[in-house]
Amino acid sequence: MSFNNVSPSVEAVKKDTFFSVLREALAGTERDFTKGSIPLALTILAIPMILEMSMEALFAIVDTFFVAKLGAAAVAVVGLTESVLALVYAVAMGLSIGATATVSRRFGEKDFDGAARAATHVVYLGFVVSLVMGVIGVVFAGDIYRLLGAGEDVLAIGLPFMQIMFGTSAVIVFLFLLNGIFRGVGDAAIALRVLVVANGLNIVLDPLLIFGIAFFPEMGVTGAAVATVIGRAAGVVYAGWALFGRSIGRLQVRAEHWKLDTGLLWSISRLSGTGVLQLLVTTATWSVLVTIVAVFGSVAIAGYQIGLRIFVFLLLPVVGLANAAAALVGQNLGAGQPERAERSVWIAGGSAAAILGSLGIFFVLFSNLLVSLFTTDPEVARYGSDCLRIIGYGYAFYGLAIVTESAFNGAGDPWTPTYINAIVLWLIEIPLAYVLANSYDVGPQGVFWAITISFSIWTVVAVALFKRGKWKLKVV
Template structure:
């Protein structure tokens, strides 16, 4: 049986650590076994990421029964909602960095003030996005080239999703506060509550079951908003309405402090830009592949969805590393913060390296689960196999970039993304695909090569250690 040795030489099994992670813990993340601290944070964060991915899967499953136009509505709207996700995740990065730093300093009043001001920032941003989304929904569909039937049934769906974007933003934001405080189990419970509500409400509101109205595709939007809203309400109660949590927010913590709000805005805005750069890169790569036909696009999308879905465990590990970095920097333990990142990075590289090997060896059987079309399966299998060569490197890159974010140094990974993705990967993909005649395979190779370059640059900058000096 594997064991971890804590600060008081108390040996504990992996199973007991996992139980602690799911039940919730008051563990001090700045002392004791780094491996145990990583497990306590990472397990619920990995499950949390899986819960977040489940929203779109559930909506698509039920909406698919309404026909192609309804599926197109969900797909087109999700491409815009992805921008809301970027905003929500960016705000959560700022909240996690600030709250974790204050918790590491044992300044729980400061952590509570950071939490309230993150809420102020989230309210302002989501209100602006909501007004713009409701007003511009028809123009957005026009830009996306939607057919008239899709626009007719899709406008209410998009207006509801964008108008009520606050439930998306705050689900990310409040969970980012919990992660910063080291309370990852609560963040997981919030997503379980939100997803459970969505799964129950989706068929009721889409098909008009029992006393509920039959709203069609609009019902999926209403169910998602209500489900996420219930999750946000639970998160708000857990953060602001109870007295026994790791972070206790009192009335005096709501006193407005412009400097604190500005600090959060600076960190979060750069984090949002960082995520938008990555999101835009995937869109550009699709555009490069598009000239080679719908079969190539379909194959690429299947391959992309598989390897992005399998990133979720590593994203959970990276989020755990960010919390450990923030809290240990706050505690004046930069060396422990760095060791946490190397341990997390090795774990992430090992997981994705193993998956990459599976992709290389068994790509064709894997994609066969998702499509019976031989032409599409050929592109999808090649995408998985080629990307698999660089998958291990990507695991380390994700963790090191998350470590920068946890330290509040959101500019460094933003510059890394701009340089590696826009100045290297996109030009390389275009050149290999168009000028050197490799077609879609040129794009696949550019992704794998970029993973490697991305990791080298991120690790070199991380080893310089300037992130240890970042004040938050």
């Protein structure tokens, strides 16, 4: 593969307009991201990645929208299953950390055969992990529901739903893994198309299979699971075709790249395993915080969940920017340009902090208005508004934290953010949340303050470790 005549000169960069950059970002590019303007590279990569994150968030929203018409028990099924599937998502995203770090490093080295071999071994790893999770989910679906406190009405309609979702967890794993490969080589536009295919089919099939429209069977809440699985499977098929079939992207995979290399498989497994641990620590933290809020009743939980959903949804642009920074870090380290990799992170981090800092000001001033879009209950609105307002004070820190975490992961150093997560979230955030909420009569707002304080500490620690530069020496 050659990058002749695709690396932009300074003059060429100056001629780029907003619409030409947008067109290039969405259509795909052969641009060499180890050269040229860093802000331009971040923009071209981040635009499709931001849209990709939004597409991923649509799955649960669409399912909940249609299932809500079936009643409270059906909504509970989707909610409970999604809370358990968060573990599957954590595993899938953790695995994709290893995929992106390894593939981007090889691609930056211009070792395209090495990048292709890494891609095939990521697939091997995905098969093993998804098989284990699928079997566990199908066999123990009922026990999982009972553990979560589901009633018999929920269990009766929810068991097939969870068995289908868990039994086909491979489509979730491969959706994240294959898109992690595309992001690693800079094919963010293809990763976006994969989610467009998956979401488009899910949106069409959801009402048809849930309500039995036309000649489709009426499957109720189970239809939502079937529609989601078919949509995701279609996305995986398209991704596989793009990567291993037609090879329409920047990476060319051939038959010889499938030869098993146990050393490579072990290397990717170690990186991915640490990434999984990192995500599980974070996921478990949010679960514990919910239990602390739950002591104050369902109204407090509802307000917290509304505030948190708004908070997380508006993080998506920065998550896309962070993924772009991770890809640039991996490729530039592979190209022997650690200083360019570092500049990419500071530019992305500064942009993320500015974006979320502006949103944070909006949260502080207009949290009541935002929350009122989701509830008319004054008590729920009060808790939700407090959650957004208090989190808003530290929102700029979240931006820099997300980018820094992704930078460590992109450099093949997932252990550093994992250590920070374990220490700050479990030794500071959770104890602080409990003490503030219960010992100082602050109530649920104590949990909100603990989140803001701990993430501010997380950011300071992460930036200090990032500036030391040991991540530049990581061998992947």
